[in-house]
Amino acid sequence: MTAPARTHFSPVLRLIHWAMALLVLIMLFIGVGMVSTTGEAYVSLLALHRPVGIAILGLALLRLAIRLKTGAPPLPRDLPAPQRLAAKASHLFLYAAMIGMPLIGWGMLSAGGYRVALSKSVALPPILPHDLPLYALLRTSHTVIALAFFALILVHLAAALTHGMIRRDGVMQSMTFGDARHERSAINDPDDTSLRPERIAILKID
Amino acid sequence: MTDPNRRKSLAPATFIAALVLTIVAAFAWTAGVIGPKRQSGGDVADALEYNGGGPHPGYRRAHAKGLCLDGTFVANGAGSQLSSAKVFRPGSYPVIGRFSVAGGNPLATDGRNVFHAVGLILRTPDGQEWRTAMDHTPIFPVADPQSFADLQYASWPDPKTGKPDPAKMKVFIAHHPETKAFQDYMMKALLPSSFANATYYSISAFRFTDGQGRTRFVRWQIVPDAQMMGLNKKALDSLPRDYLFREMIARTARGPSRWQLQLVVANAGDVTDKATVAWTGPHRTIDAGVLTVARVQPEEKGQCRDLNFDPTILPSGIAISDDPLLPARSKAYSTSFRRRAGEAPGHSAAAQDLGVKATVK
Numbered sequence: 001m002t003a004p005a006r007t008h009f010s011p012v013l014r015l016i017h018w019a020m021a022l023l024v025l026i027m028l029f030i031g032v033g034m035v036s037t038t039g040e041a042y043v044s045l046l047a048l049h050r051p052v053g054i055a056i057l058g059l060a061l062l063r064l065a066i067r068l069k070t071g072a073p074p075l076p077r078d079l080p081a082p083q084r085l086a087a088k089a090s091h092l093f094l095y096a097a098m099i100g101m102p103l104i105g106w107g108m109l110s111a112g113g114y115r116v117a118l119s120k121s122v123a124l125p126p127i128l129p130h131d132l133p134l135y136a137l138l139r140t141s142h143t144v145i146a147l148a149f150f151a152l153i154l155v156h157l158a159a160a161l162t163h164g165m166i167r168r169d170g171v172m173q174s175m176t177f178g179d180a181r182h183e184r185s186a187i188n189d190p191d192d193t194s195l196r197p198e199r200i201a202i203l204k205i206d
Numbered sequence: 207m208t209d210p211n212r213r214k215s216l217a218p219a220t221f222i223a224a225l226v227l228t229i230v231a232a233f234a235w236t237a238g239v240i241g242p243k244r245q246s247g248g249d250v251a252d253a254l255e256y257n258g259g260g261p262h263p264g265y266r267r268a269h270a271k272g273l274c275l276d277g278t279f280v281a282n283g284a285g286s287q288l289s290s291a292k293v294f295r296p297g298s299y300p301v302i303g304r305f306s307v308a309g310g311n312p313l314a315t316d317g318r319n320v321f322h323a324v325g326l327i328l329r330t331p332d333g334q335e336w337r338t339a340m341d342h343t344p345i346f347p348v349a350d351p352q353s354f355a356d357l358q359y360a361s362w363p364d365p366k367t368g369k370p371d372p373a374k375m376k377v378f379i380a381h382h383p384e385t386k387a388f389q390d391y392m393m394k395a396l397l398p399s400s401f402a403n404a405t406y407y408s409i410s411a412f413r414f415t416d417g418q419g420r421t422r423f424v425r426w427q428i429v430p431d432a433q434m435m436g437l438n439k440k441a442l443d444s445l446p447r448d449y450l451f452r453e454m455i456a457r458t459a460r461g462p463s464r465w466q467l468q469l470v471v472a473n474a475g476d477v478t479d480k481a482t483v484a485w486t487g488p489h490r491t492i493d494a495g496v497l498t499v500a501r502v503q504p505e506e507k508g509q510c511r512d513l514n515f516d517p518t519i520l521p522s523g524i525a526i527s528d529d530p531l532l533p534a535r536s537k538a539y540s541t542s543f544r545r546r547a548g549e550a551p552g553h554s555a556a557a558q559d560l561g562v563k564a565t566v567k
Binding site: 028029032033035036037038039040041042043046112113114115117120121123130131132133135136139140150154157158161162165166 | 215218219221222223225226229230232233236237238244245246247249250332333334335351512513514518519520521522526528530532533534536537538543544546547548551
């Protein structure tokens with residue numbers, strides 16, 4: 001079959017990706033910021049932290065469903081196997097963190113005997129029993145995973161920009177709204193190893 | 207040696223590295239790792255642990271010695287003039303709470319001229335909560351959290367004398383006339399002879415918003431039905447270690463104790479962001495209902511031990527004021543809660559008195 005090659009993630013998924021990129025980054029800053037201070041920012045950031053966290057959980061679940069249904073465009077054929085593995089594994093961990101962090105936060109508040117308040121009048125039901133050792137475990141996990149999540153996001157960002165600015169192989173464009181074709185128009189550039197004939201071939205099949 | 211690919215990628219690679227480093231730096235600044243020093247919850251908890259002669263694992267870092275209570279709050283509806291909170295609508299609402307005395311030592315003697323306190327959680331059927339932690343004085347010794355931490359260091363009781371180093375306190379007092387005023391008040395004021403005959407105060411002011419959206423500053427207090435009586439301050443050293451706890455347990459076995467919840471509305475010109483300043487003169491005061499404590503139990507048996515009486519957990523219709531103590535208490539309580547949650551809970555003094563076998567969960 002010679003259907004045109006899949007170059008992009010589904011448009012809805014791309015939209016959610018960028019919305020979540022912003023939300024998750026803001027959320028990580030809110031998180032480390034609020035626990036750093038006894039000032040007024042603690043109370044106001046904490047009030048933001050919970051509803052934004054639940055919004056992220058909702059978006060992440062929706063995104064996972066779309067991702068499982070619509071799949072992903074193929075990675076460049078010339079990408080070395082370890083990098084392919086790193087890409088796949090990092091995406092798995094990113095999804096795990098996007099879904100896991102809000103759930104840990106929710107479970108942690110439940111275990112601490114707190115009302116899981118999204119606002120003063122709206123609260124979620126507890127998902128775990130009131131149990132202090134469990135609270136301690138989840139509270140520590142919430143921090144440790146947040147820091148690992150932040151590091152992974154930076155690696156993800158650096159890798160995406162490397163694909164977009166150095167390799168110019170269309171991987172980054174698979175998540176943007178621009179036309180990916182111009183990235184491959186440099187077909188005659190003999191220096192561009194990412195556009196070797198076999199790489200172009202996979203753009204045609206699929 | 208000249209690889210054109212490598213040369214061409216140098217500029218974007220530099221850009222990527224610079225971008226990542228900038229984000230890391232912004233993150234570190236936000237987290238307080240770099241940049242100006244700011245006080246964290248850990249700083250306050252450390253100060254409290256220092257003052258208490260080191261950490262007492264498994265206990266609250268402040269008011270470590272406590273007794274669980276439960277009962278009800280029966281609202282008469284009058285509080286709705288000031289706040290749309292459901293808890294002020296006529297009805298009976300369950301209350302759990304904790305009586306305590308100040309300090310980080312869970313087995314300290316009750317014979318000290320320190321805060322007697324009560325923490326309460328009032329719950330309404332819509333799931334909202336009003337958490338409060340009150341002391342038996344209408345004012346607080348310091349106005350801001352940094353001064354609070356400094357006071358913990360300055361007032362560290364030397365184990366040799368049991369008293370703070372007068373030289374250090376002198377330096378602190380010189381910079382904190384409000385602390386001197388508080389000490390003078392404590393010298394003169396009645397030190398309640400029972401948890402049941404003390405008035406407990408909200409300390410800070412809060413914003414109350416009524417059904418019409420009008421906001422007023424309010425302080426509240428619970429005033430006991432029992433006649434206020436004081437301990438003999440000269441004989442505190444001879445008071446049994448758990449005098450107040452035993453007294454409350456015995457008293458409650460005979461019958462419940464009651465308090466009137468009074469809401470005090472700020473006059474124009476009242477200070478609302480400093481808990482060191484009392485409101486004097488006549489004030490519009492509303493009796494909002496009756497708090498009844500029907501049962502007290504050691505922390506091993508009651509519901510209070512594993513809860514955080516964070517005074518910023520408030521229902522709709524009540525919000526915090528600009529008093530800097532409130533966010534700081536919230537954060538410091540949370541840090542204390544996290545620390546003790548990771549430690550096995552310790553035995554309470556009351557359980558020792560009653561011969562209650564401590565259960566870990």
